[in-house]
Amino acid sequence: MNRAFRIILTIIIILLALWLCIRVDNGGGKYILNTSCLKPNPNAVDIDLNYPVPQNVTINGIDFLQSQLPLGKFGGEFVTSTIGEGPKTFNPFVSTDATSSAMADVMYDGLFTSNPMTGEVIPKLAKSLKIHGNRYIITLRKGVTWSDGKPITADDVMFTWKDIIFAGLGNTSTRDAMLIDGELPTIKKINDYTVEFAIKRQFAPFLRMLSAPIAPKHYFTKDKKWKENFDRFLATNTDPKTIVSSGAYRLKEYVPAQRVVFVKNPKYYMINKNNERLPYISKLVYLIVGDINNQILKFEAKELDEISLKGGDVARYKAKENKSDYVIYNLGADNGTMFIAINLNNRKNKDSGKYFVSPVKQRWFQDVNFRKAIDYAIDRKSMVQNIANGMATPLYTAESPNGIFFNEKIKGHNRDLNKAFSLLKQSGFVYKSGKLYDKSGNRVEIDLSTNAGNTEREALGVMIKQDLADIGIQVNFKPVEFNSLVNKITNSFDWDMIILGLTGSPLEPHNGKNVWNSKGPLHLFNQRTQFDIKNNNIYPYSWESKIDEIFDKASLSIDFKARKKYYDEYQQIIYNQAPIVYLYSPIRIYAIRCKIKNIYPSTLSGLTYNIEELYIDGGKE
């Protein structure tokens, strides 16, 4: 009897504790409704296109950049985070990873930047630009200085372009992209505040590439052997006090695996409408977190001011938004594209003498009707719903929907099995009792691969397998380790279909040249070996040559409308030929504390691109 009583008592205590936990978890109605957080239209895409671009103003001989946004309060700190190991270097010319580049961007400004709404090239460190044919004359700001007080002059620009970028120091991507018919642009100093770039012929991506950061010559060349030590210069263990930079913030400290702290650069050249020097926020903190879960915990514990939300978290945050101190912004589709690539390779391995893709499969994959049938059999809508939790938008073209060159005329299509069957029939495929056979009676069976461990792509693989089973195609889905997958794509070419994702550039389709040019090193669907490229054994399909031609022509023109026409055409060709079947683009959703003001969300640049102009309402003075 006594024992039974004790057991019941214990159970009651446990239940009581559980009930309390749940009650606390639901907030217990304790939150105060924060009216400053209420938004008029919670479901619309929160893009406000009316961001007033900063303007040039000259005061006492100093060429400032003046913010056109409402005046804010000075002080306070903004805490955000970066996932992974943190920066690997602070040298903007060496970094190859996103985190290091983001940190370098905070510290070093480029000559130009992009208008966050239209993507237009607008001046930043440069005051103005004049284009005379193939000559680009850039005027710098007078009276603007580095964080150590030394003036920023044409010598710094010359040094950056001639001695670092064109000389091939560090990460050579910018230099390689600037090669026009194998030649680099020339650069000439006209006077202390004017430089001139000259290019051989019109090259559209050129202007945007001038956004590369500018390095302080006197600081970079302090060491006599600076060229030899360039890759190690500005390594993460550099003493922050000695660093000379130009950005709105300068480095205060870097604590490995914990945080990077930036403080306001008091010599920054941007001012507000009261002519006070920006930025408003005095401290910018990046916490280095190991994974998404930890990031979410830190946001909920109010240690972070901003977070990018994924999948299921969005609904949970949205439900709590009205009772919380944050606002959720939907920035629309991002630069990422998820797709299936089909291997159109029709060449032999020169060592073994065998085809990379078996001749039977080659006949299927090189048949446009077969590829289009796959395109029609795939159910993008349910992929978006079930795999991306609705946080994505179906994709039918090679450019992501936020890009300025996105072809809006390609409306895409729903899943259409009848259309798929009629396409297959045209090419002589036969559908018998749930199985598809080709003209010669071979059962259609395809290997599909992706990188193991990526749960999103693995789930996609399973759905694609089911979708294609409906038109009788047997798909063997085998995720492999990421490195083996890369080896398959870049070296051994022994694959049928692969699910992959790449990040494009919303402003410059020409950056996708490595993928689309038939000689490109990432020409996934019909990759040539280095040997073939050297010996010019290209033999492109007619539409492949057409795309090569379009990319060349589009890069020659600097008129936006003319270029748009070219890139529209290339997207149409990819859509018609379907060597790569696009699935979806993820949508970016951010939550940010509403105490942070002057936010003008942009689908191209995100939320905090105008960090100089953001201020904190109620922040410490």
Add this chain to the structure above:
Amino acid sequence: MKLGKFILKRILQTIPLLVIVSIISFFIIRLSPVDPLAELRLNPSISQETLAKEKARLGLDKPIIVQYGLWAKSFVKGDLGITSNGEKVSVKLIERIPNTLILTLIVIFMTWSVGVPLGILGAIYNKTKLDRILTILSSVGMAIPSFFFAILLLIFAVKTGWFPVGGLTSYDFNDMNFLGKFFDIAHHLVLPVTVLFTLSLAGLQRQMRANMLDVLDSDYIKFARAKGLSENKIIFKHALRNAINPMITLLGFEFAGLLSGAALTEYVFQYPGLGRLILEAVMKSDINLVMASLMIGSIMLVLGNLLADILLLITDPRVRG
């Protein structure tokens, strides 16, 4: 003299062991299909030239045996090489070692100063209520998986706001005075220490209790009791001395775990220690960093055992014989 010879012998025995460990680890890491450049290869904006440059810098263009030879040569000279980011491995390790040491030393100190007395209590009051309660508590401690417990505590920290969510210092750490810094670190350490403490306390308490029970059951303790010695004298002078010997061996192992024992907890709490550094290094096959940490692990283990043996030589006359 005898002791010196013993130590020398043991150190000499260590050398072939370290060579074998290094060969096995090096080849396993290099033969695993992890390609440190895979990310770069799939980045559309990275050119072939940059890739080739990276490959040469990391020494990936040479055969594995040559790579091992180069590594071994510089290791013997005391140079641990550079990480794949181009930083010195020794600098990276020195950055992290103090953080891990703070955590593990506090945990070891606490578990030993609490676990050993509790074990003794459990043995003395064997089969009483006190012993049962201690047994239940240690069972619970042993049963909770450390990462799960860590996550529960993190959620606790988020919900209550009483503790920071992971990390070691707040972002305004450098602006604090000495006392502020001390309390800031202590505040951050509470949760990870709790996890590790609960976990190792349970094992230690049980071990000590079992040792003590064995000894209390032996003939010489019965004899001592029969002789009419006071209970205090029996326990602290006779029983404890004999029961503590197996614990010294255990202490040797604890020494080995000083730098690597807390990796899982470190990861969950985003603690900037050695464990997290090494885990990240393994994931991207940062060979010099992984090798350095593996060698440190092996050396610590050998040293820990040596230390335990020396302590045993001092405390236990039977071993000396």
